Amino acid sequence: MLPSDAVPEPHMHTILKARKRVIEAIGKNMDLYGITQSVGHLYGMLFFSEKPMTLDEMGKEMEMSKTSMSTGVRNLLDLKMVHKVWEKGARKDLYEAEPDWYQTFADYFAIEWRKAVEANVIALNRSSAELRRLQEAADGEEATLAIIQSDLDKIDSALRYYEWLNRFIDTLESGDIYKLVPKDKP
Incomplete structure:
Protein backbone atom coordinates (compact mmCIF):
# COMPACT_ATOMS: atom_id res chain seq x y z
CA MET A 1 0.00 0.00 0.00
CA LEU A 2 1.34 3.42 -0.87
CA PRO A 3 1.71 5.94 1.95
CA SER A 4 -0.96 8.60 2.01
CA ASP A 5 1.63 11.36 1.50
CA ALA A 6 2.08 10.03 -2.08
CA VAL A 7 -1.56 10.93 -2.86
CA PRO A 8 -2.21 14.39 -4.39
CA GLU A 9 -3.87 16.82 -1.95
CA PRO A 10 -7.26 17.13 -3.73
CA HIS A 11 -7.56 13.33 -3.87
CA MET A 12 -6.51 12.92 -0.25
CA HIS A 13 -9.13 15.48 0.78
CA THR A 14 -11.85 13.41 -0.94
CA ILE A 15 -10.52 10.18 0.60
CA LEU A 16 -10.52 11.69 4.10
CA LYS A 17 -14.02 13.10 3.59
CA ALA A 18 -15.30 9.67 2.52
CA ARG A 19 -13.57 8.00 5.49
CA LYS A 20 -15.00 10.56 7.91
CA ARG A 21 -18.52 9.87 6.62
CA VAL A 22 -18.10 6.13 7.22
CA ILE A 23 -16.50 6.68 10.65
CA GLU A 24 -19.43 8.92 11.66
CA ALA A 25 -21.93 6.27 10.55
CA ILE A 26 -20.04 3.56 12.46
CA GLY A 27 -20.04 5.74 15.59
CA LYS A 28 -23.78 6.40 15.35
CA ASN A 29 -24.58 2.71 15.05
CA MET A 30 -22.28 1.35 17.75
CA ASP A 31 -25.03 1.50 20.36
CA LEU A 32 -26.08 -1.81 18.78
CA TYR A 33 -22.87 -3.19 20.26
CA GLY A 34 -23.41 -1.46 23.58
CA ILE A 35 -20.59 1.02 23.16
CA THR A 36 -20.45 4.78 22.91
CA GLN A 37 -20.27 6.83 19.77
CA SER A 38 -16.72 7.95 20.55
CA VAL A 39 -15.56 4.33 20.88
CA GLY A 40 -17.29 3.65 17.55
CA HIS A 41 -15.31 6.52 16.06
CA LEU A 42 -12.15 4.99 17.50
CA TYR A 43 -12.94 1.68 15.81
CA GLY A 44 -13.63 3.49 12.53
CA MET A 45 -10.34 5.36 12.73
CA LEU A 46 -8.46 2.10 13.38
CA PHE A 47 -10.38 0.42 10.56
CA PHE A 48 -9.06 2.96 8.06
CA SER A 49 -5.60 3.23 9.60
CA GLU A 50 -2.82 2.14 7.25
CA LYS A 51 -0.83 0.68 10.15
CA PRO A 52 -1.33 -0.44 13.76
CA MET A 53 -1.46 2.46 16.23
CA THR A 54 -0.39 3.14 19.82
CA LEU A 55 -2.69 4.68 22.41
CA ASP A 56 -0.71 7.92 22.10
CA GLU A 57 -1.21 8.01 18.32
CA MET A 58 -4.91 7.31 18.71
CA GLY A 59 -5.27 10.01 21.37
CA LYS A 60 -3.52 12.56 19.17
CA GLU A 61 -5.59 11.64 16.11
CA MET A 62 -8.89 11.76 18.00
CA GLU A 63 -7.91 14.62 20.33
CA MET A 64 -8.75 12.53 23.37
CA SER A 65 -6.81 11.59 26.50
CA LYS A 66 -4.70 8.47 26.72
CA THR A 67 -7.01 7.28 29.52
CA SER A 68 -10.05 7.60 27.25
CA MET A 69 -8.20 5.79 24.48
CA SER A 70 -7.18 3.02 26.87
CA THR A 71 -10.76 2.54 28.06
CA GLY A 72 -12.10 2.58 24.50
CA VAL A 73 -9.48 0.12 23.24
CA ARG A 74 -10.19 -2.19 26.20
CA ASN A 75 -13.90 -2.17 25.27
CA LEU A 76 -13.05 -2.97 21.66
CA LEU A 77 -10.62 -5.71 22.72
CA ASP A 78 -13.33 -7.31 24.87
CA LEU A 79 -15.65 -7.28 21.86
CA LYS A 80 -12.88 -8.72 19.65
CA MET A 81 -13.22 -5.72 17.35
CA VAL A 82 -9.60 -4.70 17.91
CA HIS A 83 -6.48 -6.81 18.32
CA LYS A 84 -3.16 -6.13 19.97
CA VAL A 85 -0.39 -6.73 17.45
CA TRP A 86 3.32 -7.26 17.78
CA GLU A 87 5.79 -5.32 15.71
CA LYS A 88 9.55 -5.77 15.90
CA GLY A 89 11.22 -2.89 17.73
CA ALA A 90 7.97 -1.37 19.02
CA ARG A 91 8.16 -0.46 22.71
CA LYS A 92 4.49 0.41 23.09
CA ASP A 93 1.43 -1.74 22.52
CA LEU A 94 0.03 -1.50 19.02
CA TYR A 95 -3.58 -2.07 18.02
CA GLU A 96 -5.44 -2.68 14.80
CA ALA A 97 -9.10 -3.10 13.93
CA GLU A 98 -10.56 -6.50 13.08
CA PRO A 99 -11.23 -6.01 9.37
CA ASP A 100 -13.71 -8.89 9.04
CA TRP A 101 -17.08 -7.42 9.95
CA TYR A 102 -18.71 -10.83 9.62
CA GLN A 103 -16.41 -12.15 12.35
CA THR A 104 -16.96 -9.05 14.48
CA PHE A 105 -20.73 -9.56 14.29
CA ALA A 106 -20.45 -13.28 15.10
CA ASP A 107 -18.06 -12.73 18.00
CA TYR A 108 -20.04 -9.90 19.56
CA PHE A 109 -23.44 -11.52 19.41
CA ALA A 110 -22.10 -14.89 20.50
CA ILE A 111 -20.52 -13.29 23.57
CA GLU A 112 -23.56 -11.18 24.47
CA TRP A 113 -26.17 -13.85 23.76
CA ARG A 114 -24.25 -16.48 25.78
CA LYS A 115 -24.30 -14.13 28.79
CA ALA A 116 -28.03 -13.49 28.38
CA VAL A 117 -28.84 -17.17 27.88
CA GLU A 118 -26.88 -18.15 30.98
CA ALA A 119 -28.59 -15.56 33.18
CA ASN A 120 -32.06 -16.41 31.90
CA VAL A 121 -31.57 -20.18 32.13
CA ILE A 122 -30.40 -19.83 35.75
CA ALA A 123 -33.53 -17.80 36.59
CA LEU A 124 -35.83 -20.21 34.74
CA ASN A 125 -34.32 -23.30 36.39
CA ARG A 126 -34.49 -21.70 39.83
CA SER A 127 -38.14 -20.75 39.32
CA SER A 128 -38.97 -24.18 37.91
CA ALA A 129 -37.46 -25.92 40.95
CA GLU A 130 -39.34 -23.62 43.29
CA LEU A 131 -42.64 -24.21 41.48
CA ARG A 132 -42.10 -27.99 41.46
CA ARG A 133 -41.57 -27.95 45.24
CA ALA A 143 -56.54 -23.90 41.33
CA THR A 144 -52.98 -23.61 42.63
CA LEU A 145 -51.83 -26.68 40.69
CA ALA A 146 -53.37 -25.34 37.47
CA ILE A 147 -51.49 -22.04 37.76
CA ILE A 148 -48.25 -23.83 38.65
CA GLN A 149 -48.61 -26.19 35.68
CA SER A 150 -49.30 -23.29 33.33
CA ASP A 151 -46.18 -21.49 34.58
CA LEU A 152 -44.07 -24.66 34.32
CA ASP A 153 -45.23 -25.13 30.73
CA LYS A 154 -44.20 -21.55 29.92
CA ILE A 155 -40.83 -22.06 31.61
CA ASP A 156 -40.25 -25.32 29.70
CA SER A 157 -41.05 -23.52 26.46
CA ALA A 158 -38.58 -20.76 27.32
CA LEU A 159 -35.89 -23.33 28.18
CA ARG A 160 -36.40 -25.00 24.78
CA TYR A 161 -35.95 -21.60 23.16
CA TYR A 162 -32.66 -21.06 25.01
CA GLU A 163 -31.48 -24.53 23.95
CA TRP A 164 -32.18 -23.48 20.35
CA LEU A 165 -30.45 -20.13 20.89
CA ASN A 166 -27.36 -21.94 22.22
CA ARG A 167 -27.30 -24.05 19.04
CA PHE A 168 -27.62 -20.87 16.97
CA ILE A 169 -24.74 -19.30 18.90
CA ASP A 170 -22.73 -22.46 18.21
CA THR A 171 -23.25 -21.87 14.47
CA LEU A 172 -21.91 -18.33 14.85
CA GLU A 173 -18.87 -19.44 16.81
CA SER A 174 -18.04 -22.37 14.52
CA GLY A 175 -18.59 -20.40 11.33
CA ASP A 176 -21.30 -22.85 10.23
CA ILE A 177 -23.66 -19.87 9.90
CA TYR A 178 -21.89 -19.05 6.64
CA LYS A 179 -23.00 -22.39 5.20
CA LEU A 180 -26.59 -21.30 5.77
CA VAL A 181 -26.11 -17.62 4.95
CA PRO A 182 -22.95 -17.31 2.88
CA LYS A 183 -20.74 -14.25 3.08
CA ASP A 184 -20.85 -12.07 0.00
CA LYS A 185 -17.85 -12.53 -2.24
CA PRO A 186 -15.54 -9.50 -2.58
Missing part, protein backbone atom coordinates in the same frame (compact mmCIF):
# COMPACT_ATOMS: atom_id res chain seq x y z
CA LEU A 134 -44.76 -25.92 45.63
CA GLN A 135 -46.53 -28.34 43.29
CA GLU A 136 -45.71 -31.22 45.64
CA ALA A 137 -46.81 -29.23 48.69
CA ALA A 138 -50.08 -28.06 47.07
CA ASP A 139 -51.35 -31.58 46.43
CA GLY A 140 -55.12 -31.44 45.96
CA GLU A 141 -55.34 -27.65 45.54
CA GLU A 142 -56.59 -27.67 41.95
